Amino acid sequence: MADRIPSDATLITGAATTSAEQVSRTRTIDEVVAEAGQLRSRSRLLGEDVAETNRQVSEVHHRVLAEQLDVKARGIAKRSVGEMLSELSDAGFAWRDIASLSGVSVPAVRRWRQGEAPTGPNRLAIASIVALVETLRDDHLVADVASWMEVPLVPDAPMTAIDLAVAGCAAEVVEIAASHSTAEDVLDRWQPGWRERYRSEHEVFVAPDGELGTRPLTRERP
Numbered sequence: 001m002a003d004r005i006p007s008d009a010t011l012i013t014g015a016a017t018t019s020a021e022q023v024s025r026t027r028t029i030d031e032v033v034a035e036a037g038q039l040r041s042r043s044r045l046l047g048e049d050v051a052e053t054n055r056q057v058s059e060v061h062h063r064v065l066a067e068q069l070d071v072k073a074r075g076i077a078k079r080s081v082g083e084m085l086s087e088l089s090d091a092g093f094a095w096r097d098i099a100s101l102s103g104v105s106v107p108a109v110r111r112w113r114q115g116e117a118p119t120g121p122n123r124l125a126i127a128s129i130v131a132l133v134e135t136l137r138d139d140h141l142v143a144d145v146a147s148w149m150e151v152p153l154v155p156d157a158p159m160t161a162i163d164l165a166v167a168g169c170a171a172e173v174v175e176i177a178a179s180h181s182t183a184e185d186v187l188d189r190w191q192p193g194w195r196e197r198y199r200s201e202h203e204v205f206v207a208p209d210g211e212l213g214t215r216p217l218t219r220e221r222p
Contacts, residue, residue: 061180066171069131076134077127081112084126091133092146100166101129132170140177149173153183157198164190 076084088098099106102125112118118126136142136149149161153176161173169190175181187194 062171065174069170073124073128073131076130077124081118084130085113087130097162102126135174136177142177
């Protein structure tokens with residue numbers, strides 16, 4: 001007897017679908033809107049969770065980075081003061097920068113160079129600069145540390161990595177070098193409102209003759 005051809009589509013395909021699944025029901029617009037709203041809420045909550053996790057991880061990383069610099073500085077402090085000052089000078093730092101980073105006057109640095117022993121805190125301050133320099137150079141491939149630290153962190157603002165380090169934000173300098181934080185993010189934490197403080201009232205433009213010029217910046221009224 002000839003084989004019978006099954007008429008049920010599920011037998012032809014072998015799919016284990018039920019009759020209910022084979023029937024496609026048109027959803028109402030209200031159902032679609034409700035589902036989209038639920039997905040949006042879930043997405044927002046997920047984004048908030050990710051942002052909070054990122055904030056916590058950033059705080060932990062910053063804390064351990066600062067601790068790492070401190071441990072390294074305490075090891076470097078065992079070196080002679082002359083050796084530490086020579087390393088900073090060879091790295092391209094001017095004596096005024098070394099004085100600023102150490103929190104002392106230039107004459108104090110001059111006396112150290114001549115053999116006068118610094119106080120314990122001052123010795124650690126010098127070692128902290130060396131620790132920062134070696135970390136930037138060896139761990140984050142900053143070839144010319146002194147020159148890099150003199151570069152403005154952002155356009156149109158006179159703040160540099162040296163300013164950050166002088167303010168006790170050495171870990172932030174490393175974060176910028178490692179691209180873990182942007183300079184803008186660091187400045188937002190360090191000096192809130194810096195954008196308004198350093199906002200220029202002039203803009204550069206190309207004149208009809210092709211030369212650059214400056215003119216008062218026209219701002220749109222809110």
